[in-house]
Amino acid sequence: MKPVRVVAISLAILVTITAAQAQQNPALTGEPLIGALPEVNPFETEADIQQGAALFQTHCSYCHGVHGEGGRGADLAAGEYRMGGSDRELFKTIRIGVPGSEMPAVRVSDDDIWRLVGYVKRLGSQGLLEKAPGDAVAGEALYAKNGCSGCHRIRQxxxxxxxxxxxxxxxxxxxxxxxxxxxxxxxxxNAFRAIQLALKSGETVAGVRLNEDDLSVQLRDLGGNLRSLSKDNIREFRRDKPSLMPSYEGRLNKAELANLVAYLNSLKGAR
Structure with a gap:
């Protein structure tokens, strides 16, 4: 067989394979979606969602975080989606990306896109699958007693x-x-990681890091005040204690801990 003919046959096979893949994955061609999408995710068994979790780690976690907590990309654990939160809307967002943003098209099969949809929705609704055994009313009293509102907000x-x-x-x-x-x-x-700054003046400032550049760092201090500090005035910059929240291990007994968890579990938001 002549070399030219072999090349022509190989190209024809490649075109056929690519066309078949494009039917399953329009993102390969850049073409818009063709045909109607189902309203409800057809791949939402527990096995599908676990496969979606593995796909998420491969394709999404770099920007959205290992737990969907956000970072370079949006916080998916919040269960709020700028491009819409229906199964169909999430499918389109994942499939074609978000124009004008860093969110690209995800280049996997349609079936796997649906599995990603299932996992993303699970990220924002973990608590709906479980019912806490403790006493939520008693837990609310513990929340108030321990001064949790000094750092956290519930409604107003x-x-x-x-x-x-x-x-x-x-x-x-x-x-x-x-x-x-x-x-x-x-x-x-990431939005609540703590820093501790020792200033050259002798003052120590701790709080939540908000922003940082080559010249300064901005934080919300323990009093809730916004502060911007020049790095020229900082003697030591520590990040070894990323959480400002104290541990309640040993401060609450087993029943109290269960009650506080029950109260937090009862906070479902306005949905």
Whole structure:
């Protein structure tokens, strides 16, 4: 067989394969979606969601965080989606990306896009799958007694030094809630990582880092005040204690801990 003919046959085979892949993955061609998408995700069994979790780590976690907590990309654990939160809208966002942003098209099969949709929705609704066994009313009293509103906000009550908790019971599961109370440093969202600054004047400033450049650092201090400090005035910059929240291990007994978790689990937000 002549070399030219071999090349022509190979190209024809390649075109056929690419066309077949494009039917499953329009993102390969850059073409818009063709045909109607189902309203409801057809791949939302537990096995599908676990496959979606693996796909998320490969394709999404670099920008959206290992737990969907955000960073370079949006916080997906909040369960709020700028381009829409229906199954169909999430499919389109993942498939074709967000024009004008750093969010690219994800180049996997349609079936795997649906599996990613299932996992992304799970990220923002972990607590809806579980019911805490403790006493939520008693837990609310413990929340007030321990001064949790000094750092956290629930609706109009509290401050913004720590994450808002209005819908924490929807977004987070029971194991996460308990761990956040007894081992708060195990997971700290990027937006609430703490820093400690020793200034040349002798003052020590601690708080949540908001922004930083070559010349200065901005933070919210423990009093809730916004501060901008020149790096020329900073003697030491410490990041070894990323959580401002104290551990309640040993401060609460087993029943009290269960009650506080139950209260947090009851906070589902206005949905």
């Amino acid at each position: 009550n509290g401050t913004d030094l720590g994450p808002a908790l209005d819908d924490i019971g929807r977004r987070r599961g029971l194991a996460f809630l308990e761990q956040s109370l007894v081992m708060p440093e195990a997971y700290v969202a």
